[in-house]
Structure formats: structure tokens, C-alpha cells
Amino acid sequence: MTIYTGNEFTQYVKILGRGKKGARSLTIDEAEHAMSLMLSGAVAPEQSGAFWMLIRIREETVEETVGFTKAARRYLSSKTALNVSVDLDWPAYAGKRNELPWFLLAALALANSGVKIVMHGHSFVEEDRMYVEFAISQLGINLCESLAEVEVSLANLNFAYIPLEKIDSTLGAMMDLKYILGLRSPVNTVVRMMNPFFAEHSVHGVFHRGYDLLHLSACKQLEDKSVLVFRGGNGEAEVNPERDVTLGKWQNGLASWSTWAKAEKEHKRLKDCLDLSRLTDHWCGHQLDQFGEQAVRQTMASVAGLLFSIDSHDECLALADDIWSRRDKTVLHCVN
Template sequence: MNFSHHLQTSRPEHPFAEYIRILGKGKKGSRPLTRDEAYRAMKMIMADEVLPVQLGAFLMLMRVKEETPEELAGFVLAARESCRLEAYQARVDLDWSSYAGKRRHLPWYLLSALLLAENGIKVFMHGAPGPSADRLYTQDMLAYLGLRSAASVAEAALQLDEQNFSYLSLHQFCPKLHEIIELRPLLGLRSPVHTLVRLLNPFNAEYSLQGIFHPGYRPVHQEAAALLNQPHAAVLKGEGGETERNPDMDCLVQSVHNGELSDENWPALFDYRHVKPETLDPSQLALLWQGRLADEYAEASVVGTAAVALKLLGKAQTREQAQQLAADFWSRRSRNRFAAA
């Protein structure tokens, strides 16, 4: 084969190869994507304009490098546009992401969200059940409180009107991202999608609360929220990666309020560490709410998590006021609610 014939028959480079090359060109040649490059790369992914081998390479190169706030902001903007989230209409006070699942403790954060809802705060929770059989995911826990997840965006809006709370699974409002999350058992690692979904805020709520597992991601979420012009957001290292305060440990909450970044440390609520339960019984969620179960760790987690949310929402000016308000909510709760279906 002569050289000219080889030129005529060689395959032209795929447009997405540019983004893989930027990330994977070695220690000296590689660099992060700009916000615009990240946006364009995710638009191609969302439009199914990349080959499976390219998607796998891209996700894993990003995983090794870890996302910058600019990359994350670009990814989120592309995903929001591709999933047409701007068309979704519902009044939401607080956007609450839930994608990690719980393994060491029950999902007490659910009671925190419902406590806020009982006091007039409209909480929209979104998440995805994961592949881990040893984790408890929000969608599967709702039935233990006599609740059910919304089956559509319209039903989520209706639930928010009726009960100030709704949970909607990612596959209902952004199926392509859910499809990519489902690749985790094949890749063996989480991908940037596990990060960006926490920032989607489908109903464009003014306030957003996120939990992460790795502390290094906390400022990335904070700075990305600022780049996305999210008016008010807070991120914390949650128990198990969920948006749940561990009352046995200090909790650093990193926030953004109208473009201004701030950090605030919430001290541990106990001087000692509690032993984690040997087994997890989801029926205890309703029992704790109804006052039929005494568990100081669980109650402190519920109240402490609600306090962080109340401070974010501007319902209290200080940590102490927020903690007291959350405790008042808890002591006045309607204990006859949430009998399991």
C-alpha cells in the first residue's frame, strides 16, 4: 500500500477524541478541561455522539484526575440543557440530593427532610438506587414511612404541593445520566456523573444541600455552585456520603450565598463515639419518629442535619439558634405520622 492510498483510506479522528487527548496526554502534556470544553464534551455524551470505548476512557481519566469546579460547572450546564430541566415547574424551597446510600447507619436524613416538610419547607429529594446490595437507598426506604417515590416530574410537583416533600429518581428526569451511573459495576469506580448529579437541582430551587463522602470534593462542590450562580448552597461530608450530619464528629459546612463563599464548623454533639449497630432495620425510622424507639445518636443526627438546613435557609442566624429551632421542631412533631404501609 502506498502512502497516498493510506491517506485516502485512514479513518478521520472522531470529534470526541480531542477531549480524551486533553485529559490523557501524560503528566506534562495533559490538563483539565476548560468550562466550555467540559460543556461541549458532556453535550456530546448526552446526545449519544460518543462510542462506548470513548465514554469509558473519558470517565476513567476524569476519575483519576478528579473534576475541577470549572469542569463540574460545564458538565452540569450541559446535563441540565440535555435533560431539558429548565422546563420543569414546581415550587421547591430546598433541593436535596441523595445518591450514596447508607451502610453503617440508617438513613436518618430522611426524617430530617420530613421534619422540615412538616414545618412548611418544601423539600425535593432526588437520587438513584445503586448497585451495592449492602447499602440502603432512599427510594427503597420510603415505604417504611408509608411514602412512595414520584413516578414522574408532574407527580413530584403534585406531591410537593400536597405534602411539602417528594423524592424522584434520576432515571425519571435524566435517564442518560442514570444509564452512565449504572456503568459503575463494569468500571469498578465512581465517575464524574456521581458528582454532577448532586448539583442538577432539577426544579431550580434557590437553596441546595449536598452531602459528599471524600472531603476533597467539598470545596469543589462549593466553588462549582458559585460558578453555576446557585444563590444559596451548602455541602458537608455526610455520614456514608449522604446529606446527613454525624453527631459524633465535627462537621465542616462549606457554603455559597449570592456568590460569597464561607466555611463554618459545626462541633460534635457528643464527647464520645457511638458504636454502629450490628444490623440495620429500616422499620426503626418510623419508630423513632413516633417516639417508640429511644436512640440518642439517631435523634441527634435527625436534629443536627435539620439544623444545618435551617441555617442554610436563613431560618436562623447562628448555629445555636438553628440547633434549637430544629430541636423545637422535633419535640413538637406529629408523632402519629409515617406509619409504614
């Protein structure tokens, strides 16, 4: 059994846990150092659990998010180097609770048009959610186990999916603290922000109100190049066509916000129908899914606006329609 006797990390638990009057949030430097210690394996599980839950109670600040992300990016910089440039980083960590992961079709269509996309995520097996990893495994797309496989998949499809634990087992273990603690931690924000393959663009889906602003504010301090963030379906980067969506964009050193009106005026979501054939039938053109059509279209339009620096909703939709019309229908294992 390893005994952690040093005080290098305990100072941060003390800062966070000194009570209502004595506790404070971490500075960027403190958060970066604390995260670096955890990633190096120099922190006891009890310490990291206490640390994350103390922050979870009040939610992470922008400065803490920046510090955690800087540490994660530096840690990954020597681990995730690819021999190919990635255009779009697409974290997918939330899972879908009451609909299918339609955003996967949006990503595949964009990839089919030449955009190189790496999607990464993590599954909690006991939760009643459909994670994109499961959908991908059932649709004939390879789940990458290594960086070499990511490069092969990008060469073949312009798309690759790799589980978080295959990117780094330490980060995967941090996510799995939820099994012990019973709650998700701010690590969920870090894995969305970290952009492990240093793509030119990144799209973040969030669930809770205010986290879109937190992400965009952190992107500013991190001096990121091009990021889209919005409150998506169940927290994934998927536009829910039955609700208005506010898109936050950080690009060219400027933040901008735009609101798109809901595309579906009637309720067309099929909560009790999570049959993956809905995805394949819609992709292959065998059957038009009324909810899926707009979920894919609006999601693809929002991301295309980021990739090609387009602000007009109508222009984004026109581009999305053109990309969709030219998709390779043989990419997925279609039924019928």
C-alpha cells in the first residue's frame, strides 16, 4: 500500500475545504499544479476524491477550468501526437437518455465531405443512457484502441472514435471515480476542454445552464483558436430541434452568441424507440426520421458554421443540406 506523506497536494484540499469563511477557489496556477500532481500519480485516491467533490459542491470556476485544462494539455502533448492534422475535436461524454445519438450522423457526413474528425468519450455502464461508443460499435465503425488505429481510421473515413481510457488510463480512472463517489466531477469539463489531438476546431456540448459561458470564458484565457459550445441534447453536442438553441462561438480572438429558433414546432421525439435501425435507415435514405432529420441538419449546420466561419443560419443550413446530399450511403451497415 502506498502512503502519501507529502503536503504538496494537501494544501489544495485545505484551500477548498476550510469552511464558509476560510475556503476559496483556486487560482489558475494552483489548479494547474493540482491537476499535474493528480496526473503524475502523486495523489492518493482519497485526496483526489475529496478535492473533486469540494469543487463539485460549488461548481468549478473559469480560472480552475483553465488551470486543469492547461495541465491536461501539457500532460497529453507528448502522448497524443499524430502524423496527421485533425480538423475537428468532438468530445462525446454525456450519452443520450431519451433519443438516439443523431450527432454521430452529422459528424460522419462532415467527415465524408473531407473534414477530419476525432471523437472521444467515456461510458458508464450502469447508467440508463446510450453512449455513442455503443452505437458506433453496432454500426460497423471501428472503435480505435490506439493512436495508430486513429490514424488508420482518419485515413479511411476522415473519422475516428477513441475511448478516453485508450487516450490515457489516468484520465479514464479519474472519470471512473463516479462509481465510488456517486457523482460526476469537474473532470467532465476537463475532458470536453482538453482537445487531446490539438485539432484546429472543437465543439463542446454541455447540459447545465451557465456552462456554455464557462467554456467560452475559459477558451478566451486559453487562447484557443476556434470553439463552438452550446447546451445540447442530454449534454451532447447535438442541437435539439424542439428547443431554441444558443450557440456560443470563440473564433479569431472574439466571442459571439447567436440564437436559432427551434426547427420543430411539434413534438416528434420518439423517447421509447432507441432502435439503431432508425440511424441507419435515415443515413441510407430508406426512411426519413422526422426528429432525426432536423437533429442532424441543425447540428451539422452549427458545426459547419464554425468550420467555415459562417454566421447566417440560412447559409449554414444550405451548406449542411449540400454536405448531406453528397454523403456516401455505404459508410454504415444499413438494414433492408
